[in-house]
Amino acid sequence: MIDLRRLRDDADYRAGIERKRVGADLIDATLQLDDERRRILTEIEELRARQNTASKEIGRTPADARPEKIAAATALKQELAGKEPVLAELERRLRELALQIPNPADASVPDGGEDDAEVVRTVGETGPAPAFDHAALAEALGLVDMDRAAQASGSRFAYLQHEAVLLELALVQWVVSTLVAEGFVPVVPPVLVRESTMEEAGFFPTDRNQVYDVDGGELFLVGTSEIPLSALQRGEILDVAELPLRYAGVSTCFRREAGTYGKDTRGIFRVHQFDKVEMFSFVHPDRSWDELDAILAIEESLIQRLGFPYRVVDIAAGDLGAAAAKKYDVEVWLPSEGRYRELMSASNYLEYSARRLGTRVRTDAATRFVHTLNGTACAISRTLVFLFEHCQSSDGGLVVPEVLRPYCGLELVEPRG
RNA sequence: GGAGGGAUGCGAGAGCGGCCGAAUCGGAUGGUCUCGAAAACCAUUGUGGGGCAACCCACCGUGGGUUCAAAUCCCACUCCCUCCGCCA
Numbered sequence: 001m002i003d004l005r006r007l008r009d010d011a012d013y014r015a016g017i018e019r020k021r022v023g024a025d026l027i028d029a030t031l032q033l034d035d036e037r038r039r040i041l042t043e044i045e046e047l048r049a050r051q052n053t054a055s056k057e058i059g060r061t062p063a064d065a066r067p068e069k070i071a072a073a074t075a076l077k078q079e080l081a082g083k084e085p086v087l088a089e090l091e092r093r094l095r096e097l098a099l100q101i102p103n104p105a106d107a108s109v110p111d112g113g114e115d116d117a118e119v120v121r122t123v124g125e126t127g128p129a130p131a132f133d134h135a136a137l138a139e140a141l142g143l144v145d146m147d148r149a150a151q152a153s154g155s156r157f158a159y160l161q162h163e164a165v166l167l168e169l170a171l172v173q174w175v176v177s178t179l180v181a182e183g184f185v186p187v188v189p190p191v192l193v194r195e196s197t198m199e200e201a202g203f204f205p206t207d208r209n210q211v212y213d214v215d216g217g218e219l220f221l222v223g224t225s226e227i228p229l230s231a232l233q234r235g236e237i238l239d240v241a242e243l244p245l246r247y248a249g250v251s252t253c254f255r256r257e258a259g260t261y262g263k264d265t266r267g268i269f270r271v272h273q274f275d276k277v278e279m280f281s282f283v284h285p286d287r288s289w290d291e292l293d294a295i296l297a298i299e300e301s302l303i304q305r306l307g308f309p310y311r312v313v314d315i316a317a318g319d320l321g322a323a324a325a326k327k328y329d330v331e332v333w334l335p336s337e338g339r340y341r342e343l344m345s346a347s348n349y350l351e352y353s354a355r356r357l358g359t360r361v362r363t364d365a366a367t368r369f370v371h372t373l374n375g376t377a378c379a380i381s382r383t384l385v386f387l388f389e390h391c392q393s394s395d396g397g398l399v400v401p402e403v404l405r406p407y408c409g410l411e412l413v414e415p416r417g
Numbered sequence: 418g419g420a421g422g423g424a425u426g427c428g429a430g431a432g433c434g435g436c437c438g439a440a441u442c443g444g445a446u447g448g449u450c451u452c453g454a455a456a457a458c459c460a461u462u463g464u465g466g467g468g469c470a471a472c473c474c475a476c477c478g479u480g481g482g483u484u485c486a487a488a489u490c491c492c493a494c495u496c497c498c499u500c501c502g503c504c505a
Contacts (some may be wrong), residue, residue, distance in 0.1 A: 239427095
């Protein structure tokens with residue numbers, strides 16, 4: 001949720017929103033509704049003040065002198081009854097519009113439209129395409145069965161089998177252990193949440209079409225554990241000493257991937273269901289930029305230990321999504337495609353979702369909204385994709401990355417005879 | 418699935434339809450006392466909104482309703498607890 005007061009007073013704030021290519025008409029309509037709302041609110045509050053005074057006076061009046069005063073108060077009541085529905089309707093419409101306005105892009109975010117991300121750094125040497133692409137290798141080794149998954153569930157689903165399962169469990173174990181050492185509290189959250197939780201996390205209404213709903217629309221399957229994690233401190237006013245709160249969510253993620261027909265159809269690069277370890281932080285509002293750097297550093301360290309060549313990009317304003325004020329993507333080189341593809345991201349939401357969640361911190365000066373951040377620690381299926389290409393052995397098998405060996409007890413995945 | 422009980426401020430816990438934004442205890446913060454500390458005593462201590470100064474409005478699980486007036490009465494919903502049944 002944006003800050004309406006800043007929207008009308010702070011030109012930079014508005015400019016940051018417009019850099020996300022939001023129509024000026026949406027902002028203007030919102031401000032106009034807000035003006036009307038405040039006008040009526042003032043009228044109503046004045047009426048209420050008069051009514052409160054009148055009622056209190058009735059309480060002090062002897063019974064026989066009351067009827068006349070009650071009649072006068074009834075008139076006030078009726079006047080209010082005419083205006084209150086108008087205010088309620090204005091507030092409803094205002095909220096509907098305000099929810100559609102994205103978090104302003106931070107001033108440091110590069111300009112430009114989509115696909116104009118700025119490369120922050122590149123690490124590692126890119127190599128030539130391997131003998132097999134990830135999908136072919138996974139099928140040959142019996143690690144992924146998408147044909148039968150399509151029979152059972154449709155396109156973009158997969159059965160992970162054999163060593164792929166051991167690799168998944170090893171990745172989760174390794175990454176969670178790493179995060180616990182960094183002060184993250186590991187959490188397996190609910191993956192079904194209410195509409196209000198979706199909205200408070202900043203996903204509804206903007207990303208509604210990406211979400212599966214179940215139980216007749218009562219509950220929604222989360223696309224990331226960020227959603228239930230953000231709800232952990234809903235409505236709370238925290239003490240300064242309690243921050244930062246770092247959580248590592250481990251969950252299955254569900255995404256409709258609407259609007260991606262024909263894109264990334266090979267293998268498990270883009271699927272409707274995958275498991276992911278996600279970092280989520282609640283921090284003091286003065287500390288969120290440091291936290292963003294810290295989350296990014298953890299992500300890079302994980303990739304480096306897997307040995308993948310990658311680059312970090314600073315996502316341009318037009319491609320940021322509703323909630324993020326700034327976002328880095330970590331893209332790994334995918335040899336079969338000869339380009340970098342997204343594996344992780346790290347975002348600073350500032351107070352955007354904290355406003356909706358009502359999560360605040362009591363500081364010496366005032367009670368302020370906390371800042372929330374999130375970052376991918378390990379999206380399993382995509383990590384496997386890169387692993388299938390970068391860790392191929394010359395005989396068509398896999399060499400398990402060093403860091404995972406203690407967790408899966410495997411050094412090699414042999415070609416199946 | 419059936420039957421009851423409950424939801425109040427940081428925590429515990431009162432609260433006759435008007436004098437309750439809310440008793441009391443505890444916690445926290447500041448002060449007095451002390452060489453220092455403890456104890457004791459005094460004071461302060463919810464959130465949001467409009468003007469943004471005085472002041473005013475709203476909030477006692479959520480949403481409706483009754484009333485001149487509702488934490489207090491009525492209805493619905495959500496959540497928690499206890500008991501019974503069922504499944505693991």
